[in-house]
Amino acid sequence: MSISDDTPWPASRRAVLRDALGIGAATGAYGISFGAISTAAGLSFLQTMALSLLMFTGGSQFALVGVIAGGGSPLAGAATAVMLGSRNALYGLRLAPLLQTRGRRRFAAAQLVIDESTAMAIGPDDRRTARYAFYATGLSVLGLWNLGTAVGALGAKALQDPSVLGLDAAAAAAFLALLGPRLRGREPWAVAVVAALVAVVAVPLVPPGVPVLVAALVAVAAAYRPVRR
Amino acid sequence: MIWLGVLLGCAGCYLLKLAGLSLPASWLEKPRLQRISTVMPVALLAALIGVQTFAAGQRVVFDARLVGLAVAGVAVWRRWPFLVVVGLAAASTAAVRWVAR
Numbered sequence: 001m002s003i004s005d006d007t008p009w010p011a012s013r014r015a016v017l018r019d020a021l022g023i024g025a026a027t028g029a030y031g032i033s034f035g036a037i038s039t040a041a042g043l044s045f046l047q048t049m050a051l052s053l054l055m056f057t058g059g060s061q062f063a064l065v066g067v068i069a070g071g072g073s074p075l076a077g078a079a080t081a082v083m084l085g086s087r088n089a090l091y092g093l094r095l096a097p098l099l100q101t102r103g104r105r106r107f108a109a110a111q112l113v114i115d116e117s118t119a120m121a122i123g124p125d126d127r128r129t130a131r132y133a134f135y136a137t138g139l140s141v142l143g144l145w146n147l148g149t150a151v152g153a154l155g156a157k158a159l160q161d162p163s164v165l166g167l168d169a170a171a172a173a174a175f176l177a178l179l180g181p182r183l184r185g186r187e188p189w190a191v192a193v194v195a196a197l198v199a200v201v202a203v204p205l206v207p208p209g210v211p212v213l214v215a216a217l218v219a220v221a222a223a224y225r226p227v228r229r
Numbered sequence: 230m231i232w233l234g235v236l237l238g239c240a241g242c243y244l245l246k247l248a249g250l251s252l253p254a255s256w257l258e259k260p261r262l263q264r265i266s267t268v269m270p271v272a273l274l275a276a277l278i279g280v281q282t283f284a285a286g287q288r289v290v291f292d293a294r295l296v297g298l299a300v301a302g303v304a305v306w307r308r309w310p311f312l313v314v315v316g317l318a319a320a321s322t323a324a325v326r327w328v329a330r
Contacts, residue, residue, distance in 0.1 A: 026311070033315045047235050054239035057246075059270065064238050066277050071286050074234020082241035084273045090266040092249015093257045101250060110247040166322030169297030172281035173318030176298065179274040180305040191268055192275035199276035203284045211284070215276030216269065223264035 012129055016120070020136035023116050027058070028144030033170060034061060035152025040167040041069035045153050052149040056142060057114050059178050060085045063212070066171045072209020080212050091118040098122070098130045112138025191222050293329065297322035 031052065038048040043065060051061045060081035067077035092113050098121055101109045112135065121134035159165065183189055195215040202211035256262060282298045283289050297318035304314040 029310075029312045030315075033312065043231060043235075047231055050235055050239065055235075055242045057242055059274065060238065060242050063273065063277055064234065066281055068231065068234070070280055070284055074231045075237070078234040078238035078241065080273060080277075081238040082245065084270055085242040085245050087266045087270055088242065089245040089249035089252075090257075090263065092246055093252060093254065094249075096250050096252075097254060099250070106250055107247065110250050111243060113246040113249060166293070166297055166319035166324075166326070169282075169294040169322035170315045170319040172278050172294065172298050173301035173304075173315045174311075175274045175277045175281065176301045176305050177311050177314045179271065179278065180308075182271050182274070188268075188271045191271045195272035196275040196279035200279040200283050200289060203280065203289050204287050208284070208286060211280050212273060212276045215272055215279075218276075219265065219269040219272035222268045222272070223261060 009128070012124075013132060016124075016129060016133045017136050020120065020133065020140045023120070023137055024140030024144040027116060027141045028148035030058065030174075031145040031148025032152035032155070033174060034058065034065075034145075035149040035154070036156035036167055037062065037069075037152075037171050037174065038065040038149075039153045039156040040159075041065040041171075043068065045157065048149060048153045049146070052146045055081065055085075056111060056145070057085050057088055058145070059115075059175075062171060062174050062178075066175070067209040067212065069168065069171065070208050072207070076207075076209030076213060080209070080216075083213075083216055087115075088113050091115075094118065095121055095134065098127055099134060109134075109138075112142065114138065114141065116141050187222070191218060194218050293322045293325040296325045 034052065035048055038051065038061070039045070043051075051064065055061050055064070063084050064074075064077040064081040067080055068074055092110065095113060095118060099109055117134050117138035120137040121130045124130045124133055156167065179192065183192060195218040198218055199211040199215040202214045206214065278298070282294050283291070285292075300321040301314050301318040304317050309317075
């Protein structure tokens with residue numbers, strides 16, 4: 001995307017809309033894999049759709065169904081999902097001065113606070129474009145993510161045994177794809193390796209679903225470690 | 230029981246989004262909050278990868294999923310699209326199972 005300050009508004013709006021639809025289409029494709037993995041994990045079609053519509057934050061949704069697929073309790077899944085969603089609060093703090101929402105509008109805008117809409121909204125220099133980018137991206141992703149989820153869920157339902165297609169391994173691959181872009185520099189690598197080790201070591205010691213919560217302590221420890229500059 | 234987890238998870242995730250838009254901007258200056266919300270996704274995603282690949286109930290096992298993860302690792306490293314990463318991982322795991330059956 002290349003929008004400079006002097007680009008006329010209709011032109012910059014078209015450029016933003018094009019990007020928003022492109023991102024929506026990409027996440028829609030990704031929604032297909034979510035729908036399939038969620039159904040393979042044992043969630044019903046309605047439960048799967050409720051996640052895409054109401055939770056609407058991909059990483060957390062994959063986390064919840066991943067924990068349930070591993071035999072963990074749905075509550076441990078919910079706790080993991082909420083912790084993974086904590087970054088959305090930080091996005092909201094960054095977005096608040098750009099969006100300046102009030103009243104009922106804020107309750108609607110909040111649901112659209114996700115990775116993609118935030119990335120698009122903090123790009124442009126002026127507030128009008130930023131706001132447009134936020135809503136265009138948020139709504140496009142919401143629509144196509146849910147459409148993709150429905151397609152994937154119905155498709156996987158038609159299968160007899162999802163493990164034949166390797167769908168149980170697809171969840172780990174999805175997490176890896178989400179993690180990859182965050183592994184810039186030595187610290188995230190260290191946190192990732194230690195957290196994965198802690199979780200796997202905890203597998204025989206605590207009930208399913210809980211190892212991931214134990215690994216969250218690694219994040220807290222890393223955050224409290226003094227930063228070297 | 231699944232519904233309870235689904236609805237509580239949805240409510241928690243929504244409240245976090247709403248809190249971000251509603252809290253005073255001064256919270257952005259809390260460095261610890263920033264650190265936790267940057268590091269938390271890394272730790273949780275890595276832990277989920279470990280558990281999804283090696284856990285079978287409460288046992289640690291090495292099976293066909295490991296091949297899928299390795300293939301996914303190459304695909305992520307090559308920056309292939311998300312769907313390709315997931316598709317290749319599933320296909321290679323399925324292929325190993327089919328050969329080993």
